[in-house]
Amino acid sequence: MTATHTSPQTNRTAPDKSAVLELRDVVREYPGIPPVRAIDGVSLRISTGELVAIVGPSGSGKSTLLNLIGTLDRPTSGTVLVDDVDTGKLNDSALAGLRAARLGFVFQQFHLLAGMSAIDNVATGLLYRGEPRRLRRARSIEALERVGLGHRLDHTPNKLSGGERQRVAIARALVGDPAIVLADEPTGNLDSTTSDEIVELLHGLHDEGSTIVVITHDRDLANKLPRRVTVRDGRLVDDSTEVVR
Amino acid sequence: MRGPWKSRLRPADVLGTGTVGLRTRRARAAFTALGIAIGIASMVAVMGISSSSKADLLAELDLLGTNLLQIRPGQSVFGDEATMSADAPAMIRRIGPVESASSISAIATTVQRNDALSSRNKNGIEILATEVNLTQTLAATVASGRAHDSASVRLPTVVLGAIAAERLGIENVDGGQRVIIGDRWFDVIGILKPLPLNPDIDRSAMIGLEAARQSFGVTGLPSTIYIRTDPTSVDAVRDVLARTASPGAPNEVDVSRPSDALAARAEVDKNLQTLLLGLGGVALLVGGVGIANVMVISVLERRGEIGVRRALGATRAHIRNQFVVESTLLSLLGGVLGVSIGFAVTTVYARRQGWLVDLPLQGLILGVLAALVIGAVAGLYPAVRAARLDPAEAVRPAA
Ligand SMILES: Nc1ncnc2c1ncn2[C@@H]1O[C@H](COP(=O)(O)OP(=O)(O)OP(=O)(O)O)[C@@H](O)[C@H]1O
Ligand SMILES: [Mg+2]
Numbered sequence: 228m229t230a231t232h233t234s235p236q237t238n239r240t241a242p243d244k245s246a247v248l249e250l251r252d253v254v255r256e257y258p259g260i261p262p263v264r265a266i267d268g269v270s271l272r273i274s275t276g277e278l279v280a281i282v283g284p285s286g287s288g289k290s291t292l293l294n295l296i297g298t299l300d301r302p303t304s305g306t307v308l309v310d311d312v313d314t315g316k317l318n319d320s321a322l323a324g325l326r327a328a329r330l331g332f333v334f335q336q337f338h339l340l341a342g343m344s345a346i347d348n349v350a351t352g353l354l355y356r357g358e359p360r361r362l363r364r365a366r367s368i369e370a371l372e373r374v375g376l377g378h379r380l381d382h383t384p385n386k387l388s389g390g391e392r393q394r395v396a397i398a399r400a401l402v403g404d405p406a407i408v409l410a411d412e413p414t415g416n417l418d419s420t421t422s423d424e425i426v427e428l429l430h431g432l433h434d435e436g437s438t439i440v441v442i443t444h445d446r447d448l449a450n451k452l453p454r455r456v457t458v459r460d461g462r463l464v465d466d467s468t469e470v471v472r
Numbered sequence: 473m474r475g476p477w478k479s480r481l482r483p484a485d486v487l488g489t490g491t492v493g494l495r496t497r498r499a500r501a502a503f504t505a506l507g508i509a510i511g512i513a514s515m516v517a518v519m520g521i522s523s524s525s526k527a528d529l530l531a532e533l534d535l536l537g538t539n540l541l542q543i544r545p546g547q548s549v550f551g552d553e554a555t556m557s558a559d560a561p562a563m564i565r566r567i568g569p570v571e572s573a574s575s576i577s578a579i580a581t582t583v584q585r586n587d588a589l590s591s592r593n594k595n596g597i598e599i600l601a602t603e604v605n606l607t608q609t610l611a612a613t614v615a616s617g618r619a620h621d622s623a624s625v626r627l628p629t630v631v632l633g634a635i636a637a638e639r640l641g642i643e644n645v646d647g648g649q650r651v652i653i654g655d656r657w658f659d660v661i662g663i664l665k666p667l668p669l670n671p672d673i674d675r676s677a678m679i680g681l682e683a684a685r686q687s688f689g690v691t692g693l694p695s696t697i698y699i700r701t702d703p704t705s706v707d708a709v710r711d712v713l714a715r716t717a718s719p720g721a722p723n724e725v726d727v728s729r730p731s732d733a734l735a736a737r738a739e740v741d742k743n744l745q746t747l748l749l750g751l752g753g754v755a756l757l758v759g760g761v762g763i764a765n766v767m768v769i770s771v772l773e774r775r776g777e778i779g780v781r782r783a784l785g786a787t788r789a790h791i792r793n794q795f796v797v798e799s800t801l802l803s804l805l806g807g808v809l810g811v812s813i814g815f816a817v818t819t820v821y822a823r824r825q826g827w828l829v830d831l832p833l834q835g836l837i838l839g840v841l842a843a844l845v846i847g848a849v850a851g852l853y854p855a856v857r858a859a860r861l862d863p864a865e866a867v868r869p870a871a
Pocket of ligand 2: 289290291
């Protein structure tokens, strides 16, 4: 990986360890006068089993980066590889297939489906894999139990607290055992106690072997995670694995 | 596992995703479906009512038969009243397929219940001199008493049509009812049942030819001749009838088939029916526009849901299908509701009219199919818009 980039880039992952995700010189420009360069030449490698925080101030390009990693958005230039596959060479429906099989998302706004029970919401995470309904429900119950919501299976989102909604969203991201879980501000709307619970949950999932990328503007939260990638003005300015606990 | 990866949605789940919007927004779904229901219901009701009325008329025709012809004098070439000769009935009877022929002639006099002067007003009842085989030719039956026979046609006896009896206030012939025709007393020996093909007969008082000659000294020329033919030769008889009845001036007599008038009534409402169907079509169109409208709003509102589904692996086709299925189901719901309402309206209306209920199955299927097509078409544009949403755009928190 000898891309020419201006950001200080410290890749501490052993080269033999397989990269589940790799960004090479990724640029994302939003059209406008003048155009907004939300991501400006980012290169990044994330290996299987890592728990990474992407941290940075508001407007630094974190959400844009998450959309690029999650293949919801395409870079203006540069390459995004998932499982060593160049996603730029995949068409829209192949990308959808990739997301269904390999990626799990937790959105800042939860984005749960109103009027549907917790189980049905979580089961939507398996819907586009073509698994039979009974299996989807069984795995959803498991996932909800994993996030400590075994007692709220049939509740609709409007009957759940903010923290519980966030857990349902996490369960939906996990239910398919994806290669990478991408979480945008997973504690953004929560009080500190609930937020700590969610961080504990993420640690637990990491210990079980999940690869997790957490986006946050919260330094304290970032410092609790093993690896921190700092973004500013669309560039990577720091990548550290020191334990700051 | 390395790519290529493929999203897959089971057929049952295609249907399932299509019902999400309906299940979570029930009131809206119900009102939207109602628009389609009204359109379909009115179209089905129009079809059902007109087809029931037609079926009823045709059943009545079947019963009455279509092998009765009648012939009347028309106008001469000089524009005055033409006449038929007295031997016309006999000549007509000589035509092979004619089963029976019977003439009537009008007598210029009146009939009253009693001799009080006050009742000598016009009651519109025509006095007819008839042959003995009239009831047989018209296939008339009596409601009370008996028809004329070869004895009664010579005596001062009268058979009343249904309306004539009603106007005279005679319900039955029990206890020897009598009426005054001209200035003579006649015994009422029978009352006929209504004759749908011959309303003139209903309004008349019938005496025998011989009795007419004795009482009024006239026989009159035939004013109408009724002809019952072999059902398979109606047209053949019809073709030769004028020439037979009036060999000198065949174009001065009018030949007609009374059942044709009844059959025409079955078609008479065509314009009204077209108008009503058109109105139903407009209602249906408005319903379809309503669905499209609601679907466009729904897609805007559900931007986040669309984004999440895309993130969870839905392809553009999956999103598009979800919304097309939703609008189709919505419309189908309206269609089924509309067909049921239309069926109910038809049944109630037809029962009230005393008709047979006849709703063509094609009409019902057509109603449901129309709803299906309208739903799919109405949903297409919103669905394509939903599918084209950029996933990154869709998951962005709403401002
Ligand atoms: N669709 C867009 N069109 C134009 N500019 C955009 C668009 N989306 C984001 N931007 C710009 O790109 C920059 C990065 O946005 P992004 O949403 O990635 O920031 P962020 O780091 O997630 O911020 P926050 O912490 O507030 O969520 C911002 O300056 C923003 O104005
Ligand atoms: Mg953001």
